[in-house]
Amino acid sequence: MGCVHGRPSASSPDRPPQPPEPAPAAPPQEAAGKAEQPAEKPARRERRSRSSRPAPGGGSFANRARGEQVAAGWPAWLSAVAGEAIDGWTPRRADSFEKIDKIGQGTYSNVYKARDTVSGKIVALKKVRFDNLEPESVRFMAREILILRRLDHPNVVKLDGLVTSRMSCSLYLVFEYMEHDLAGLAASPDIKFTEPQVKCYMHQLLSGLEHCHDRGVLHRDIKGSNLLLDNNGMLKIADFGLASFFDPDRKQPMTSRVVTLWYRPPELLLGATDYGVGVDLWSAGCILAELLAGRPIMPGRTEVEQLHKIFKLCGSPTEEYWKKSKLPHATIFKPQQPYKRRIRETFKDFPQSALQLIETLLAIDPADRLTATAALRSDFFTTEPFACEPSSLPKYPPSKEIDAKRRDEEARRLRAAGGRANGDGSKKTRTRDRPKAVPAPEANAELQVNIDKRRFITHANAKSKSEKFPPPHQDGAVGVPLDSSNHMDPLYEPPDPSSFSTVFTYEKGAVPTWSGPLADPAVVANQKRKHKSGRSSKQPATARAR
Numbered sequence: 001m002g003c004v005h006g007r008p009s010a011s012s013p014d015r016p017p018q019p020p021e022p023a024p025a026a027p028p029q030e031a032a033g034k035a036e037q038p039a040e041k042p043a044r045r046e047r048r049s050r051s052s053r054p055a056p057g058g059g060s061f062a063n064r065a066r067g068e069q070v071a072a073g074w075p076a077w078l079s080a081v082a083g084e085a086i087d088g089w090t091p092r093r094a095d096s097f098e099k100i101d102k103i104g105q106g107t108y109s110n111v112y113k114a115r116d117t118v119s120g121k122i123v124a125l126k127k128v129r130f131d132n133l134e135p136e137s138v139r140f141m142a143r144e145i146l147i148l149r150r151l152d153h154p155n156v157v158k159l160d161g162l163v164t165s166r167m168s169c170s171l172y173l174v175f176e177y178m179e180h181d182l183a184g185l186a187a188s189p190d191i192k193f194t195e196p197q198v199k200c201y202m203h204q205l206l207s208g209l210e211h212c213h214d215r216g217v218l219h220r221d222i223k224g225s226n227l228l229l230d231n232n233g234m235l236k237i238a239d240f241g242l243a244s245f246f247d248p249d250r251k252q253p254m255t256s257r258v259v260t261l262w263y264r265p266p267e268l269l270l271g272a273t274d275y276g277v278g279v280d281l282w283s284a285g286c287i288l289a290e291l292l293a294g295r296p297i298m299p300g301r302t303e304v305e306q307l308h309k310i311f312k313l314c315g316s317p318t319e320e321y322w323k324k325s326k327l328p329h330a331t332i333f334k335p336q337q338p339y340k341r342r343i344r345e346t347f348k349d350f351p352q353s354a355l356q357l358i359e360t361l362l363a364i365d366p367a368d369r370l371t372a373t374a375a376l377r378s379d380f381f382t383t384e385p386f387a388c389e390p391s392s393l394p395k396y397p398p399s400k401e402i403d404a405k406r407r408d409e410e411a412r413r414l415r416a417a418g419g420r421a422n423g424d425g426s427k428k429t430r431t432r433d434r435p436k437a438v439p440a441p442e443a444n445a446e447l448q449v450n451i452d453k454r455r456f457i458t459h460a461n462a463k464s465k466s467e468k469f470p471p472p473h474q475d476g477a478v479g480v481p482l483d484s485s486n487h488m489d490p491l492y493e494p495p496d497p498s499s500f501s502t503v504f505t506y507e508k509g510a511v512p513t514w515s516g517p518l519a520d521p522a523v524v525a526n527q528k529r530k531h532k533s534g535r536s537s538k539q540p541a542t543a544r545a546r
Contacts, residue, residue: 062083065083065087066079066080066083069083069086069087070166072090072091073090073091073164073165073166074086074091074164074166075132075164075165075166075167075168075169076166077132077133077138077169078132078138078142078164078171081135081138081139081142082138082139082141082142082145084142084146085142085143085145085146085149086145086162089161089162091161091162091163091164091165092161092162092163092174093163093165094163094164094165094168094172095117096116096117096118096163097114097115097116097117097123097125097163097172097174098114098115098117099112099113099114099125100112100113100114100115100122101113103124104126104225106239106241108128108129108130108241108242109126109127109128109129109239109241110126110127110129111124111125111126111127112124112125112126112127113125113177116174121177122177123160123174123175123176123177124174124175124176124177124178125163125172125173125174125175126172126173126175127170127171127172128141128144128171128172128173128241130171132169141171143243143244143245144173144240144241144243145159145162145173146245147217147240147243147244147245148173148240150215150216150217151211151212151215151217153207153208153211153212154207154234154236155204155205155207155208155211155234155235155236155237156208156211156212156236156237157175157176157178157228157236157237157238158175158176158236159173159174159175160174160175160176161174162174175238178228178229178230178236178238179229179230179231179396179398180228180229180230180396180398181224181225181226181227181228181229181238182201182224182225182227182228182229182235182287182291183223183224183225183227184224184225185229185396186224186290186291186294188396191396192294193291193292194388195292195351195354195385196385196386196387196388197388197393197394198288198291198292198354199380199381199385199386199387199388200233200387200388200389200390200393201227201229201235201291202284202287202288202291202380202381202387203376203381203387204234204235204390205222205227205235205237205284205287206284206372206375206376207372207376208235208236208237209222209237209277209280209281209284209372210371210372210373210376212237212243212280213277213280213371213372216245216246216247217240217243217244217245217246218243218244218245218246218276218277218279218280219237219240219242219243219280220242220243220244220258220259220279220280221239221241221242221243221258221259221260221263221283222237222259222263222280222283222284222287223260223262223263223283223287224287224290225239226238226239227287231395231396232390232391233389233390233391233392233393234390235390242258242259246276248276251274253273253274254273254274254275255273256268256269256271256272256273256275258279259279259283261300261303261306262286262296262298262299262300262306263282263283263286263287264282264283264306265278265279265282265283265366266307266310266311266314266317266364267279267325267327267366269303269306269307269310269329269333270307270325270327270328270329270330270333271327271328271329272325272327272328275366276366277371277372278366278367278369279366280372281361281369281370281371281372281375282361282362282366282369284361284372284375285357285358285360285361285362285369286298286362288354288357288358288361289347289350289358289362292347292350292351292354293347293350297313298310298313304333307333310364311335311339312339312342313341313342313343313346313362314341314342314343314362314363314364315338315339315340315341315342315364316334316335316338316339316364317334317364317365318364318365321364321365322334343355343358343359343362344359351380351383353378353379353380353383354380356378356379356380357370357375357378357379357380360375360378361375
């Protein structure tokens, strides 16, 4: 990726002040009169040009501030577009850190365990993916920095610094290192959480969310792998890459393409662009139920299947909600027959106080969900057994979601190689004996596949590099209002109905919903015969297409 230094484009809202506009043309009669006057003396012209210059410290203030930032070592492309995010800070040099291991990977970033060679501390370095040639991409990246600088709470990860240089095209965010994440611990076959332990984790999560919401920040991607834990039992909310500022009194449309699918609330699946703290509280409710159940409670594979799982567990919305919400996809996904709420019978073994909290956090109508403050006052935290102190929590070996993924990949490799034992020589674990908690997919993971596909197909005639970046860049909070009539991601491709095995009937016709591969042998055999005959008859055309 190239790196260009120099003036920002004229379209940038943060561009340097322009020269004073020329004075308006004089009326015709005045112009005629002035034409007869003798030419103005050079000295008078010089005095007039001096008087028209900006006053010192006025319009040139932004230019001076950017100049100071560049002199301090910040790259010009960052200072020009996102000077507010780095104001008052000095960049760290890349050679002052030594990478040790890759500990995380997402759609928009990679995370590394590293050693600070100056202090000797172990830190986490997050390398953010963006295009420094596109101002909107830089602003999107800078928004995470602004949000992190606004937050200051024991249960929110702290940004310790930024790594870049004047001639660099990349940027690393420096964080304190945390040994675990909740998804990695939950996926470990040897770990089972106690009720006091679950209460301790949930109290810290809700405390961190309360702080975020009080500071006008929506996280928009609460899930186990974004909840970090250290060896002292402290939980910290991390990864604010999809977070956004919000103001309940001045609402702006935001994208609905946020939150990892398993933790995404129904209003976002139905296309809502006007939402608030309820999206984070729904995700917190999913986390609570998952910790108590030992597995994800609604692991959908597509948006349609996810919505169906929500309706089956939490019930479908009431007629009143359908009417008042006016959600874009309501007419498509409204069930012909309403679904009953089944949370209590599904989780009948949960403690009563936990069931009450889950019921309110997983309310279909976001207006009925508790706030983080109200959730912290619920009976779940005031009845025995009480939440334990973080310092009393068990000490675990380092474990992150990426470790669980590596274990799964190793198991698949051994199966493919015909191995009968695990890498350590132990007996191979049977499928039914494996832990039920599995890593969640990335937020917007299916969207990223479509983005990559579209990049390949339309690379030759792409109009702008900003098309590479997903909808969160178009949030109102970034400065580019999202047209409510275009709430859907233009890259979204509906799943192919031919691969579905079940169709759920909705008011506006049959909408196919994925529920597993085709099981009818006759249908499968028929499809194979068609596929084989089609290949033999169209082979020359296929070869030419390649």
